[in-house]
Every structure is written in C-alpha cells, then in structure tokens.
Amino acid sequence: MKIAISGKGGVGKTLLASLLSKTFAEAGYSVIAIDADPDANLASTLGFPEPDKITPISEMKELVEERTGVKPGQAAPFFKLNPKVDDLPEKYSLKQNGIQLMAMGRIKKGGTGCYCPENALLQALLAHLLVARDEVVILDMEAGIEHLGRGTAKAVDKLIVVVEPGRRSIETAYRIGKLAQDIGLQNIAVVGNKIRSESDRESLISSLPSFEFLGFIPYDQAIVDADLANLPLLDSSQQIITEVRNIYQALLSSVQTPNTIN
C-alpha cells in the first residue's frame, strides 16, 4: 500500500505520518516512511537520532544511471525494471523499529534552485516501486498544493488530507481535492486533527460533505509539551494512539491495492 499525507502547513501531517508508520510497523508491516518535505521534520518526530546519514532519493539518479546506462529523463527505463522494496540499497534509508526512513533531498544552498528534480525522481520511484502485501510506503508531503502541480503523489493508493478546525485548512483540502482529480487520483480521504469538541468534529464533517473521513485525532496538550521539550511525539498520548489505530483500520478496509505483489 502506498499512502501520501498532505494538507495545509501546520495541520499535523508529520504527526500523522509518524503515528501511522508506527501503527503499521507494530502490526507487522515493513514500513517505508519517506520525508518529501525539504523543510523536513519526520526524522526527528520519529525519533531517528542521525537523519543526516541518509543519502537522499535525489542522489539515486546516479545509481540508476550507473546500473542501467540510462540517464534519468531519457526515454528508456527510469528505474531498472520495477524495483521491489528489497532492491532499494540500504544507504538510501535508516532503519529503526521496523520503520525504514528515506528522505527526498538535502537542503540546498539558498538561491540554487527548486525541488522539481527531486519531485520528479520521487514520482518515478513511487510509480514503479512494487510493494508487497505486508509492505507500506508512507509519504509525508510538503505543505500546501505545489506537490500536486508537480504530480509527485500520482501513484499512491490513498491521498490523506489532514484538516484542523478552521476555514483555511478546509480551503486547502478543497484545492487538493480538485488538483488530485486533475491527475486522476481518486482515492482521497480526510483526517481531522486538533479536535477539541464534538462541535469541532461536526463542523469538519459538514464543511467537507463530499470527502471520506478516516478518523479524528483529538487535540492533546501532551503533544504540544513533548514538542517543546524536544521529545519524540509518538509515545505522548494514549488517546491519540487509539484514534490512530482506528484510522489504520479504516485505511485497510478502504484501500484497494491493485499494484500489490505477493
């Protein structure tokens, strides 16, 4: 299964990516968590001690070229055959507690360019990667909508949009829904975050009537405190972990995975 997590800045994409990664790993899945935001926080949220040791996906193109003799961007196969997860060289990831962490690109020097090449490579990797029944790829996207213009998440089985109570993240969800349609991505669902009351929950549901809701994560001061204290956010709240297990179950029932191998 391939899942991408999107939404307005600050709604809790990285939190959900981390919690889902952990939940899938605990259920016995091999998890590949990919940080696709150049302003990246997934590694620290997951509690990886040395994220800088990962060679980013952007540097895979040299590997592809070396192995196949084909330059990325040329007509011929971009990735040699369709790689399985096991084929990905170890240096492109760090592993901890059943979660394999990959990163899209290094921070560039100011003024040296955009992240278009990295997004193109990630898109090709996602499209060609064969994921077995017990494997899941979880993509933590950059804030906003530009990645949808780039079509980075085109090949996922589910695009999750995180929303919080408040008009602005809902507007972003509609924009994402519209853009996802443009690229032929129909499996979109929403997760509500920072829910303080039943009325928060109801207002989100009534604001997004055409969207599937996978679940709701309560607002929890413990998360804010863990963040301030520079602690991994994962073990901070039992209530949240329970809700994320429900989201995990909803995902399993909702996703059809035609490109899963055995």
Add this chain to the structure above:
Amino acid sequence: MKIAISGKGGVGKTLLASLLSKTFAEAGYSVIAIDADPDANLASTLGFPEPDKITPISEMKELVEERTGVKPGQAAPFFKLNPKVDDLPEKYSLKQNGIQLMAMGRIKKGGTGCYCPENALLQALLAHLLVARDEVVILDMEAGIEHLGRGTAKAVDKLIVVVEPGRRSIETAYRIGKLAQDIGLQNIAVVGNKIRSESDRESLISSLPSFEFLGFIPYDQAIVDADLANLPLLDSSQQIITEVRNIYQALLSSVQTPNTIN
C-alpha cells in the same frame, strides 16, 4: 520598504502579513500586499471579497513582452526601466482601505508543473520595483524553505521569520537563516506568535539567541473563533493589534532602506 514574511506552515505568516498591511495603511503608507503562496489565504484574511478578479503577476510577462519587445528570460531588461509602484497596471491588483493586493499566480491544474516561473518573475519585480518613502511592499511567502532555494525574496529590506513555541518552527527559522545568508540577505528578524505565557516568550528568545526579535503576538482564542466563523481576522483582538503596532515601530527603526526613492 520591502518586507517578506516567512516561516514553517501554520505559524501565522498570513495573519502577520495582514496585520502589518493594515497597520502600515493606517499610518498613511500605500501598501502593496503580495500573496506569494499558491495555496493562498491572504485575500480572505484581509477581507477582500473577490480575490479571483486579480490578474496574477505571472501574467505580467505578456505585458512586459508587449511593452518592450523582450521576452522574459532573455538577456535584456526584464521590466522596462525600474518601474515605480504607480506604473503597475491596475488590473494586477485589487485595492481596499489603502491596501493594494497582488497575487503571484493562479492555481494550476494538477500535474501541470511547479511555481518556478512565477517565483522568477516575482523576484525580478521585487528587485526592480522602486518603492517611495511612503510605500511598503509586504510579501506573504509560501510555507517552508523552497522559496529561499529559488531566491524569491532576495531583494527585500527585511525577511521576517514567524515562529511559535515548539521546536519545529525554530528548526525552520534556523534553516531559513542559513539559506538567507547564502543569497546575501542579512536583514532577518523574528516575530513570535501564539505566545501563551512569559515562559513561551523566554523559551523562544533563548532558542534563537542570534536572531533579532521584532515582537511577540499573544495566542488569542478570538482569532481561532473568527477563523472558524469565516470572518476577517483583523478586527478580532485589541491586544494583538497593540502588539503589531509595536512590531511596526520596531520595523521602522530597524530597516535601512537604501533603495527608497522620494
């Protein structure tokens, strides 16, 4: 004066851009507020009723070409001479309460590309635009750090980074500081937002010892409520307006404007 507002997603960039625009306008400045985030909210936060009526800056290139016979991207002058604010055609902005609102680009179709061309055009406009003593340009940037890779805000007099209590927005501030140095932008300052206590304030100051602080905006439930009720956020809190006036004063004392005309 040219000001850009940056920071992690969700910290309150658009709120600060709106409040500063309003404060400068009330002090008698002509304000050009530019929404440089494709996932844009500045128009609705400022209370503009029909933001879709603005022709975005991205379509200015046709105008430039038409007037000068030079295609953008070619060697010759990108904008004809150095335009003054008054030279910008009216159709590229909406005006209300002394604030002229411009937008960087329209939302594209999903999968059709990135916002690199728009950013290049905005960068050229910022670099060449002559701003008079009583004029101010306020740029609401996209979340994160990619715009710094693109160098969009290279030509501003002050880059403001909005931070909130919490490690992640501070990490982003450091990344922005580093990237800004790369593009030769030295006038950086920080504004703290969502401040709930004196300890929030102190923890931000001690986390960012090398940064200039322009001020601190208190957390205010009225802002959250106004957002939920779909109201403009500007008139929601007297306490916040007072703090933003202090930030405005701090800006005036702190910014040297060598490129100001009389």
